[in-house]
Amino acid sequence: MTETVHREPDDMYRVLDEDGELVDGAEVPDLSDDELVEMYRHMKLARRFDERAVSLQRQGRIGTYPPLSGQEGAQIGSAMALGDDDWMVPSYREHGAGLVRGLPLKDTLLYWMGDERGNRIPEDENIFTVAVPIASQLPHATGMAWASKLKDEQDKAFLCYFGDGATSEGDFHEGMNFAGVFDTPNVFFCNNNQWAISVPRERQTASETLAQKATAYGFEGVQVDGMDPLAVYQVTKDAVEKAKDPDEDELRPTMIEAVQYRFGAHTTADDPSVYRDEAEVEKWKAKDPIPRLEKFLKDTDRLDDDDVEAIEADVEDDVAEAIEAAEETPRPDPASMFENVYAEMPDRLEQQLEYFQSIREEYGDEALLED
Amino acid sequence: MSENLTLVQAVRDGLRDGMAEDDDVLVMGQDVGKNGGVFRATEGLFDEFGDERVIDTPLAESGIIGSAVGMAAYGLKPVPEIQFSGFMYPGFDQIVSHMSRLRTRSRGRYTLPMVLRAPMGGGIRAPEHHSESKEAFYAHEAGLKVAMPSTPHDAKGMLIASIRDPDPVVFLEPKKIYRAFREEVPDDPYEVELGEAAVRKEGTDVSVFTWGAMTRPTIEAAEQMERVDVEVVDLRSLSPIDFDTVVESFKKTGRAAIVHEAPNTGGLGAEIAATIQEEALLYQEAPIERITGFDVPFPLAALEDYYLPEPARIAAGIEEAFDF
Numbered sequence: 001m002t003e004t005v006h007r008e009p010d011d012m013y014r015v016l017d018e019d020g021e022l023v024d025g026a027e028v029p030d031l032s033d034d035e036l037v038e039m040y041r042h043m044k045l046a047r048r049f050d051e052r053a054v055s056l057q058r059q060g061r062i063g064t065y066p067p068l069s070g071q072e073g074a075q076i077g078s079a080m081a082l083g084d085d086d087w088m089v090p091s092y093r094e095h096g097a098g099l100v101r102g103l104p105l106k107d108t109l110l111y112w113m114g115d116e117r118g119n120r121i122p123e124d125e126n127i128f129t130v131a132v133p134i135a136s137q138l139p140h141a142t143g144m145a146w147a148s149k150l151k152d153e154q155d156k157a158f159l160c161y162f163g164d165g166a167t168s169e170g171d172f173h174e175g176m177n178f179a180g181v182f183d184t185p186n187v188f189f190c191n192n193n194q195w196a197i198s199v200p201r202e203r204q205t206a207s208e209t210l211a212q213k214a215t216a217y218g219f220e221g222v223q224v225d226g227m228d229p230l231a232v233y234q235v236t237k238d239a240v241e242k243a244k245d246p247d248e249d250e251l252r253p254t255m256i257e258a259v260q261y262r263f264g265a266h267t268t269a270d271d272p273s274v275y276r277d278e279a280e281v282e283k284w285k286a287k288d289p290i291p292r293l294e295k296f297l298k299d300t301d302r303l304d305d306d307d308v309e310a311i312e313a314d315v316e317d318d319v320a321e322a323i324e325a326a327e328e329t330p331r332p333d334p335a336s337m338f339e340n341v342y343a344e345m346p347d348r349l350e351q352q353l354e355y356f357q358s359i360r361e362e363y364g365d366e367a368l369l370e371d
Numbered sequence: 372m373s374e375n376l377t378l379v380q381a382v383r384d385g386l387r388d389g390m391a392e393d394d395d396v397l398v399m400g401q402d403v404g405k406n407g408g409v410f411r412a413t414e415g416l417f418d419e420f421g422d423e424r425v426i427d428t429p430l431a432e433s434g435i436i437g438s439a440v441g442m443a444a445y446g447l448k449p450v451p452e453i454q455f456s457g458f459m460y461p462g463f464d465q466i467v468s469h470m471s472r473l474r475t476r477s478r479g480r481y482t483l484p485m486v487l488r489a490p491m492g493g494g495i496r497a498p499e500h501h502s503e504s505k506e507a508f509y510a511h512e513a514g515l516k517v518a519m520p521s522t523p524h525d526a527k528g529m530l531i532a533s534i535r536d537p538d539p540v541v542f543l544e545p546k547k548i549y550r551a552f553r554e555e556v557p558d559d560p561y562e563v564e565l566g567e568a569a570v571r572k573e574g575t576d577v578s579v580f581t582w583g584a585m586t587r588p589t590i591e592a593a594e595q596m597e598r599v600d601v602e603v604v605d606l607r608s609l610s611p612i613d614f615d616t617v618v619e620s621f622k623k624t625g626r627a628a629i630v631h632e633a634p635n636t637g638g639l640g641a642e643i644a645a646t647i648q649e650e651a652l653l654y655q656e657a658p659i660e661r662i663t664g665f666d667v668p669f670p671l672a673a674l675e676d677y678y679l680p681e682p683a684r685i686a687a688g689i690e691e692a693f694d695f
Contacts, residue, residue: 063496063497063498063672064496064497064498092498111671112498113672113673114496114671114672114673114674114675115671115673116670116671116673116674119499119671130499132498132499132500132501133457133458133460133461133500134430134458165429165430166430168429168430168431168434169430169431169432169461170431170433170461171461196401196429196430197401197402197406197409198402198404198405198406198427199401199402199427199428199429199430203427203429204429204430205429267498269409270409274405274406274407275405275406331673332673332674334674334677336674337665337667337670337674337677337678338665338667341666341667341668348636348666349665349666349667352635352665352666356665356677359683359684359687362687363683363684363687365677367681367683368676368677368681368683368684369676369677369681
């Protein structure tokens with residue numbers, strides 16, 4: 001039932017080849033035609049959002065932003081494999097995965113505009129708050145899954161995203177080890193995009209694969225073509241299922257290494273031309289997940305040119321609306337930095353807030369914003 | 372001969388000179404090699420010194436700091452970089468359990484001539500966890516020296532002094548002023564001694580003690596004030612602190628304010644105020660003012676300018692001390 005997660009770590013799972021053709025013997029995941037088109041639409045939306053966000057940063061309309069282009073197959077494929085009750089524990093680049101779960105693009109923009117309100121996940125979404133310090137979210141995902149198990153929930157999986165660089169951090173190993181020891185319902189999803197800023201995958205670890213690191217913790221680790229959304233969907237689906245309902249002889253956790261590439265910079269503050277060749281980028285761009293899925297959907301009569309045009313117009317509107325909504329959001333109240341530090345504000349902080357308000361009144365905000 | 376350099380260029384210059392004069396000195400960290408550092412602090416060093424002295428490491432702060440401890444104990448002089456001081460914490464155990472106290476624990480058998488560099492502080496619209504000022508953590512740790520230059524000249528001289536120092540130094544670089552201004556920096560290696568404060572502006576009414584990126588707005592506030600003759604002291608070295616200069620200045624003015632961007636509670640301002648009261652109580656004319664960041668997590672970029680002390684707030688604090 002969950003055969004795609006019972007493979008050798010280096011036996012990469014694929015469904016579509018680079019040209020969008022079915023790989024020999026591969027099965028198309030059990031998704032309806034509508035769901036397959038929805039997958040495509042989500043990927044187009046993530047890509048368009050990403051392009052606009054990079055451009056907004058260049059224009060000074062948002063702050064530093066981490067692009068995701070090239071990684072839509074891994075993000076959308078994995079996010080769609082989660083059930084409504086499952087949880088997603090992201091790093092900081094998963095705005096694509098987030099939009100599948102209903103995380104508003106407006107909120108993602110607000111966060112990268114430096115507005116704390118963008119960091120609050122909507123009440124009904126099972127998404128954990130963004131984690132910027134590398135790998136620090138893995139132990140959280142393990143703890144959440146562990147808590148679910150201690151509460152006797154049987155029906156939830158906890159998927160944690162992180163990058164190739166994160167596998168070098170202690171928190172990666174500690175989170176994975178706890179997951180194995182306490183047999184927690186986790187899926188550890190590694191977005192191996194080949195580069196941790198300027199450090200290539202092969203300098204991150206002497207291991208042949210990242211997936212094999214799971215072997216040391218007693219559970220399965222498998223590679224999947226991270227630019228093949230159908231393969232990613234299937235492997236994640238199987239891992240989620242194993243997390244919730246493992247066979248007697250298997251542990252719940254799985255590590256998935258989604259092999260992929262970031263087409264752009266680490267963040268808008270980074271210039272990848274300093275450390276990697278354009279030829280390498282071009283090689284990976286040939287694996288772009290979006291045309292691959294588009295070709296497959298067209299070849300199987302699930303999508304035609306008119307549909308593509310309509311989807312493109314549609315996502316253009318969605319992104320434009322999100323940008324407008326974010327930019328029309330009034331600036332945060334300066335006093336809000338004193339909120340939510342504690343359930344109840346201590347006296348000393350109350351005094352600092354009073355002082356802050358008094359100097360604002362006395363000098364005006366403009367004077368306080370002077371460098 | 373000298374060159375007109377920014378602070379981050381002066382850091383690079385100091386690293387280069389430190390490496391050129393001593394083959395045991397090496398640089399290591401994330402993106403310091405081929406990429407030249409995310410702030411360009413190691414630009415060109417990879418080409419000049421090669422990949423065994425300018426080392427791109429895996430993404431692991433405990434690994435970087437811990438292996439630097441091992442290298443230093445074994446006779447090299449590593450200068451590890453942590454990309455942002457906000458990412459120091461996976462290596463914190465190595466700092467407080469080993470880097471700070473190996474000399475003590477081994478009764479002098481093993482020593483750590485190493486310099487741990489990190490950009491710190493707010494004011495550049497950086498993402499979450501990239502803007503904090505946690506110098507008090509390191510100054511609190513016996514066995515560490517802590518430096519925070521506020522000028523290009525000091526950055527190079529203090530970095531060379533740190534590299535030559537037999538003890539471990541945490542070298543914190545205020546990134547807001549990495550490129551804020553230029554200054555003539557001598558080409559040849561030179562030292563600005565650790566543990567010595569600099570009087571940036573002399574005055575007779577109120578002594579203001581500050582460091583790092585707060586030095587400039589403090590001087591600006593002082594220069595704008597007509598009623599009050601302010602003395603500005605840039606501590607530069609946060610462990611050891613030059614209390615001789617602090618106390619001497621205070622004895623002259625009898626009034627003091629302390630400016631730091633770190634949160635108020637438990638900040639180094641408290642240490643300075645306490646020492647002044649121990650050493651110069653009878654000279655004191657007014658309560659010592661602290662103009663600092665607030666006791667809240669450093670806000671995201673949209674509100675960071677409200678968090679950081681700037682000239683109007685600094686001047687208001689100085690006036691409080693003056694008018695008491």
